[in-house]
Amino acid sequence: MAARTLSFLLSLLAISTPPVQAENEPDRAGVQIRTTLHTARVSVPMDNWGGRPVVEARINGKGPFKLLIDTGTSFPVVLDDILVGKLKLPATGITRPRGEAGDLDIVDVGTMTIGDAEFSSIQGIRSTGVGCASMTGEGIQGILGLPLFKGCLLTLDFPERRVSFESGELPRPDGETIEYSADEEHDYGVTVTLSVAGVPAKAHLDTGSPALVTMLNKLQKKLPLKGKPRVVGMARTPQGEAEVRSAVLDGVLKLGKHKWAKPRIDFADLGPMLDYDVGNIGSRLLKDFAVTVDQKNHRVRFRQGGSGGG
Numbered sequence: 468m469a470a471r472t473l474s475f476l477l478s479l480l481a482i483s484t485p486p487v488q489a490e491n492e493p494d495r496a497g498v499q500i501r502t503t504l505h506t507a508r509v510s511v512p513m514d515n516w517g518g519r520p521v522v523e524a525r526i527n528g529k530g531p532f533k534l535l536i537d538t539g540t541s542f543p544v545v546l547d548d549i550l551v552g553k554l555k556l557p558a559t560g561i562t563r564p565r566g567e568a569g570d571l572d573i574v575d576v577g578t579m580t581i582g583d584a585e586f587s588s589i590q591g592i593r594s595t596g597v598g599c600a601s602m603t604g605e606g607i608q609g610i611l612g613l614p615l616f617k618g619c620l621l622t623l624d625f626p627e628r629r630v631s632f633e634s635g636e637l638p639r640p641d642g643e644t645i646e647y648s649a650d651e652e653h654d655y656g657v658t659v660t661l662s663v664a665g666v667p668a669k670a671h672l673d674t675g676s677p678a679l680v681t682m683l684n685k686l687q688k689k690l691p692l693k694g695k696p697r698v699v700g701m702a703r704t705p706q707g708e709a710e711v712r713s714a715v716l717d718g719v720l721k722l723g724k725h726k727w728a729k730p731r732i733d734f735a736d737l738g739p740m741l742d743y744d745v746g747n748i749g750s751r752l753l754k755d756f757a758v759t760v761d762q763k764n765h766r767v768r769f770r771q772g773g774s775g776g777g
Contacts, residue, residue: 502618642724664718
């Protein structure tokens with residue numbers, strides 16, 4: 468905030484307020500994470516990797532380590548194999564998530580601190596493949612998924628380059644705040660409905676994706692496009708690779724009250740998208756927003772221009 472006096476008063480309020488604690492409901496893997504916020508609102512700098520949000524965190528007092536916040540990840544924490552060995556995190560079991568070809572090792576992560584936010588009793592995943600290996604050149608050693616933040620509001624403020632955690636809840640849907648699906652059997656993470664040139668299309672919020680919007684190939688025939696989609700590259704996920712095609716939409720893309728005229732849409736049949744029959748909202752669309760996720764009430768707010776607090 469610009470006013471020194473107001474900042475000072477808020478600091479006093481935060482000091483006199485006891486830590487806020489919350490215990491998450493177990494997720495689909497049976498994980499139960501305790502969240503403790505030592506100030507009313509914890510705010511830390513957001514670094515980025517190709518436009519995707521990165522924060523520094525300590526694990527059991529060691530670090531800091533650079534970790535990517537990826538809302539497209541269904542696990543609370545995924546750590547690079549080398550980091551797991553360095554921290555001597557014990558294995559506690561194995562799991563095979565939907566769409567995976569093999570088993571993944573579960574490890575006891577313990578306690579993670581991000582600024583004045585503390586997350587404890589974390590069971591994470593040891594990554595020996597695509598998950599983190601492709602990021603080591605950027606110094607990123609792991610991924611943080613939405614389940615880690617069930618006990619608080621998570622705000623990713625892209626314009627201000629801040630990540631914050633706080634208690635409370637988002638207001639009822641008003642165009643800026645919208646509801647997202649809570650059907651974990653048929654959706655994953657934050658799945659909302661877009662209007663793509665008048666065609667309703669479900670899409671998943673994926674801060675780990677560098678794209679604007681990606682749709683399944685079958686949607687090409689339903690949408691008005693300016694020209695035939697052309698190949699622009701390959702996309703890589705833990706389930707494999709897929710060709711990406713791109714074309715300009717001859718119409719308007721809508722997300723809640725927000726609109727984009729004639730945006731470029733990508734098309735690809737990526738593993739998770741095929742598994743759940745959804746599209747994908749990437750970080751290139753989110754770069755102008757402060758995005759707040761309220762997992763308790765299944766609401767997400769897209770505040771244009773940043774300043775996601777309050």
